[in-house]
Amino acid sequence: MKKIVVIAVLCLATSSAFAKGNAAAGEAKAKSVCAACHGPDGNTPTSAEFPRLAGQYYDYLARALNEYKSGARKNAVMAGQAQPLTAKEIEDLAAYYAAQKGSLYTKR
Numbered sequence: 434m435k436k437i438v439v440i441a442v443l444c445l446a447t448s449s450a451f452a453k454g455n456a457a458a459g460e461a462k463a464k465s466v467c468a469a470c471h472g473p474d475g476n477t478p479t480s481a482e483f484p485r486l487a488g489q490y491y492d493y494l495a496r497a498l499n500e501y502k503s504g505a506r507k508n509a510v511m512a513g514q515a516q517p518l519t520a521k522e523i524e525d526l527a528a529y530y531a532a533q534k535g536s537l538y539t540k541r
């Protein structure tokens with residue numbers, strides 16, 4: 434029940450189309466930490482080995498971060514990035530990158 438109330442409040446608090454996460458809250462961390470590799474908008478990686486994140490589906494981003502954090506998806510660099518993130522930070526970061534313009538898929 435509590436969870437439902439929290440989700441309802443989050444939906445009201447954000448005008449974005451995403452059910453979870455606050456893109457504005459994710460922006461600061463994205464630009465100060467993740468930008469070093471993925472670029473400030475997640476669409477301009479600083480090297481070809483860093484994937485684009487901008488415009489990726491929210492669910493995909495949140496899942497990838499949770500799996501790096503748990504170790505289900507193994508990558509030495511991203512494990513170190515994801516481990517200190519809280520569940521809320523993961524949701525906010527996923528919302529931020531999902532809201533950026535990118536070319537990963539065609540929006541319908």
Ligand code: HEC
Binds near residue numbers: 466471482486514
């Ligand atoms: C030092 C460079 C570096 C930094 C800093 C970094 N990443 Fe990454 N990121 C990578 C690399 C390399 C990969 C590809 C890993 C793999 O093959 O699984 C990746 C992959 C990802 C993926 C999966 C993309 C996909 O298409 O599957 C997500 C999501 C992601 N990073 C989010 C973040 C977030 C959020 C931050 C900041 C908290 C961050 N990264 C900081 C290097 C970095």
